[in-house]
Amino acid sequence: MAKADKINFSCPSGFPEFLPGEKRLEMYLIDTIRQVFERYGFTPIETPAVERLEVLQAKGNQGDNIIYGLQPILPPNRQAEKEQAGESGSEERALKFDQTVPLAAYIARHLNELQFPFARYQIDVVFRGERAKAGRYRQFRQCDIDVVGRNKLSLLYDAQIPAIIAEIFTAINIGDFLIRINNRKVLSGFFESIGLDESKIMPSIRIVDAAEKIGETKVKKALLAEGLSDEQVEQILTFTKIQGSVDEVLAQLNAMLEDKPDAQVLKTGIAELETVITGVRNLGVSDRVFCIDLSIARGLDYYTGTVYETTLVGHEALGSICSGGRYEELVGMFVGDKMPGVGISIGLTRLMSRLIQAGILESFSSTPAQVMVVNMQSDLMPLYLEVSQKLRQAGISTITSFDERSVGKQLQQADKRGIPLCVIIGSEEAAAQKCGLKNMRTGEQIAVNIEQLANEVSKQLA
Amino acid sequence: MAKADKINFSCPSGFPEFLPGEKRLEMYLIDTIRQVFERYGFTPIETPAVERLEVLQAKGNQGDNIIYGLQPILPPNRQAEKEQAGESGSEERALKFDQTVPLAAYIARHLNELQFPFARYQIDVVFRGERAKAGRYRQFRQCDIDVVGRNKLSLLYDAQIPAIIAEIFTAINIGDFLIRINNRKVLSGFFESIGLDESKIMPSIRIVDAAEKIGETKVKKALLAEGLSDEQVEQILTFTKIQGSVDEVLAQLNAMLEDKPDAQVLKTGIAELETVITGVRNLGVSDRVFCIDLSIARGLDYYTGTVYETTLVGHEALGSICSGGRYEELVGMFVGDKMPGVGISIGLTRLMSRLIQAGILESFSSTPAQVMVVNMQSDLMPLYLEVSQKLRQAGISTITSFDERSVGKQLQQADKRGIPLCVIIGSEEAAAQKCGLKNMRTGEQIAVNIEQLANEVSKQLA
Structure with a gap:
């Protein structure tokens, strides 16, 4: 037949696709992750790819990402037609860039039809107009779980998260991994206890969080530039370097607390951390696969308690392969209620392509035929x-x-x-x-x- | 917490979402369909949601649908920025409206990495700016299989399709169904044999195809308006009413052929139909679940041979729940090769919502927890x-x-x-x-x- 000349049929930049053997590997990973999520009673939901722009922007554009708005294109035979109701500019719509804002909207839309605590998973693609570079995609699949309560949510839900992470990474068999656990209140409480102004706490947390990427010298510099004293900077660096077994770290934190009887936030944070760690152990998660790491904070502003990162032992340069935490103010934003939640996300597309590159995962055969x-x-x-x-x-x-x-x-x-x-x-x-x-x-x-x-x-x- | 005032958090019109129990039902259906596809050796692929506009429009807008183009929205802190490379208007991109044009592009993109015949399935959402009305969605999930050959493709692939349809609808247990099989060449060959001009054959096929929707009177009127003679119209109506068992219909067709020794296209069509029917029977598909229906043609222009429709017995008003056919000229359009294919599509979102409404399917419980x-x-x-x-x-x-x-x-x-x-x-x-x-x-x-x-x-x- 005649070739459709001059058509550039390549994938748009940043929107790649897999060969069948890679897609089959991805489906195996999705199935495995989904099985673990369901064994813990998480139920699937799927929000549309498209939301109202005002919903997506309710908490900003999520950093400096581009959002993809929708622009209806009429077919040639309807070019003269007026834009129809619902396709007009009065209802601006765009593609979702994460699954957390849509979760908040989903809960608001179905508040009276859902039972709380609401434990859902969503394994779905999201769209971000990031600057195109190797390993960065503009469409990628995320595997998210969150439990959301009305007014309150037991810390034992925080304790389940490392058990779920451990089960997933054991099942997909990609080598040793380490789940690093911290609590934002421990960080902010400590910063407060050494005399930081409240306005300097969040910026300092963000600087400390970047330590692995930027190195100690730059952290120091950035903290000083933030207006902290030399002494405060030293105290922070000493603090984030507290290491040892889970019990040793907890013992050091408790010892510190004895010198700071008025540090309420720090005290709460340590108590939360202890409750979570006890739950993780009661769930049978081996001490070999998790630790307390006082240097992690997660960059995003909305975390308020427990935070998690997961690294592959021997492949720390891959960064965190599964992260998340506890938040108080995010999900209730459309409802106007306090709806605390805790959740994690696995950036599956990026994780898989990097694990293939690193030789840790291999494509399947190109057909399921046996x-x-x-x-x-x-x-x-x-x-x-x-x-x-x-x-x-x-x-x-x-x-x-x-x-x-x-x-x-x-x-x-x-x-x-x-x-x-x-x-x-x-x-x-x-x-x-x-x-x-x-x-x-x-x-x-x-x-x-x-x-x-x-x-x-x-x-x-x- | 403070409510985000005035934000309309409802789903955009035409982009609905399921409650957990409905989503769980959908996932069960997807899993079941996928298992059948894989048992026949079909391999999964996933093309991006976003393609270049020129790719999507290579065969027109697919009827008079609106295509959703992408419009990058810069975050407030980057408003002043020039549109970056790859996000500029020079690369127009839009959301896919079906899975067939992207299949053609996928094959062109990976021609040397795929083995032919290439049997793939894709269970994925597509986007169409249809006029919003009950039961019509602007985002919906389709379950597609296609086998594509290079230069030629055995008719036994056409024979596998009814076996696959039968297995799926038996497995999801929604009552008796009937797979109606026809061949475009039988139709066009017959029309040619009663003296229709070539230019009138496709319009007449489209009119006959609409018979179930518009009724016999309107079909007659439309055929006459197309310039057919009274006699031709009568012959066509008699022809499309040929009924009976598969063997009876084939016998009538062969008898007709004896009076038309020069009707080459009709002859080829009947021979193809016989080969396909023999294959379907050899695959163990019961005569109770399929028939030859000379009145079906599938509206789309690209079908050239076998066509399929599937109806639920007792619920014919639902229309076809699974349709497809053989095409010669579609998949090769970007490559410039002859790449015949045969495939079917199940419009899952629409099917499921109608089966729930009709009381044939029921939502699952709201959680997988046992x-x-x-x-x-x-x-x-x-x-x-x-x-x-x-x-x-x-x-x-x-x-x-x-x-x-x-x-x-x-x-x-x-x-x-x-x-x-x-x-x-x-x-x-x-x-x-x-x-x-x-x-x-x-x-x-x-x-x-x-x-x-x-x-x-x-x-x-x-």
Whole structure:
């Protein structure tokens, strides 16, 4: 046919797509994450890709990101038409850039139809007009869970989060990981206790949070530039370097508290941290996979209590692969109620592409097919179709080859696609109700009774 | 907290969202459909939501739909900034309105990395600015499969499609269905054989295709208005009313062919139809669930051979719930090669909402949780957490209640959420390593050893 000339059919910049083997890996990761979320009773929701712009901007553009607004494009035969109701500029709409603002809107929209605490997950794509650079996408998939309460929310929900993180990263088997836990009140309470003005607490937290990226010298400089004294800066650096086992860190924090009997916020923060840690342990999470890290804060302003980051041991340069925390003021914004929540997010698209690059994850084969039934003689096609259906009924993913080339070529094709088993039936086998089952990895071929085929295939795939 | 005043947080018109129980039903349907697709060896792909506008418009706007273009909105602190590279108007981008044009682009983008025939599925949302009315959405999910060949594609791929449709609708158990099969060449060949000009064939096919919607009188009128003779109109109406078993219809078609020895296109169409029907039968699809219906054509211009529609028996007013066909000229448009394909699409969002309305499908419970471990005494919380983890390790979705209200209130909550089982442990039970297991449907409560709990729960859930 004629080629549609001059059309640039490449993906728009920042909107890439996966090859089938990568997409299959992504679906495996999504399925695994979803199973863990559901085992903890989280229920799926899906908010539309499109929200009113005023909803998305209720808490600002989330940093300096571009939001993608919608611009209706009329087809040529309707160009003269006035913009119709609901498609006019009076209702500005845009693509969601995260799943937290939409969660707040979802809860406001269905307040009386939901039960609280409301534990939901959403595995969905979001859109951000970030400056295009390697590993940055303008459309990417996030896996979010949040529990939201009305008026109050037990700290034990905070304790469940590390258990969920640990289960996910154990299940997807990408090596040792470390869940780093902190509490914003411990940080702000400490900063307050060494005499920082309230106006300087949030900026200082943000500086400390960036320590891993910018290094100690720059942290010092930035804190001094913020107007802190040399002594305060030293105290902060000493504080964020408190290390050791979970119990050692808690002991040091409690010891510090003895010298600061009036530090109420610090005291509350430490108590919260202790409650959470006790819950994490009662949930059976091994001390080997989590720690208290007083240097983490999460950049976002809305966190108010527990915060989490997760790093891959030996691959710390990848940054946090799963982060989140407790917030008080975010979800209730449309309702006008106090609706505290705690949640985490896994930036799946970015995580997966980086784990592939680092050689930690590998693409799947390009097809889910486990068996190819070879087309040896076209007069036997009815039998090939019947055999294929028997395999499918046993839950085995099967391709029937309709290729008219040689058996050798067809086996090559199967191999290229990563299909592990091939079924070969000629006239003699057909007459004897037998077939050849060729294992593409070992090259071994055995004769199997057709009625035993599904069992034998399952055995070889196991 | 302060309410964000005056913000209209409702969903934009035409972009609705589901409650959790409906979303869980949708995910069950998606999982079921996906399993069938994968059993036939179809591999998942996902193209971005956003494509270059020139790609989307390569075959027109798909009827008179509005396409949603993207309009970058800079955050307030970057308003002065020039539009950055890749975010400028020179690269017009828009949201995909179907999955077929993006499939053509995907194949063009990865031509040398894919193996052909390429069998892919994509279960994804698309965006169309249709006039908002009941049951019409501007964002909706489609479940598409297509097999695409290079240069040629066996008709047995057409035969697999009804087998796949039958498996899906049997699995989701929505009552009797009928897969109606036709071939465009049979229609156009017949029209040609009764002397229609080529220019009148496509318009006439479109008129016949609308027969179920507009009725026979209007079909007649429209065909006459198209310039057909009274005799031609009668012949067409007689032809499209040919009914009976698959074999009877094929016999009538073949008989007709004897009077028209020169009707090459008709002959090819009948031969194709026979090959497909034989394949469908060899795949074990019962004659009860499919028929030949010479009145269906599918409105879209690009179909060239086999076409399919599926109706729910007794609910024909719902229209076709799964449609598709064979096309020659669509997928190769960016590559410039002949790439014949055959595929179907299930408009899942619309189908589900109509099946719920018609009482054929019911929402799921609002949570996947199968068990709630009640918070009877907070000093026993470590045990509650441990018991919950044991259930989760056995694959049972479990919520631990952190509610401080009475056991009665907590049981009410479980009931309201549709959680079938509750675990109740007081001091005595804890000391004896036992628990109460309450079945919320029957009200019955039994005592179970904690180490037997997961088994007993699985038994009661089975």
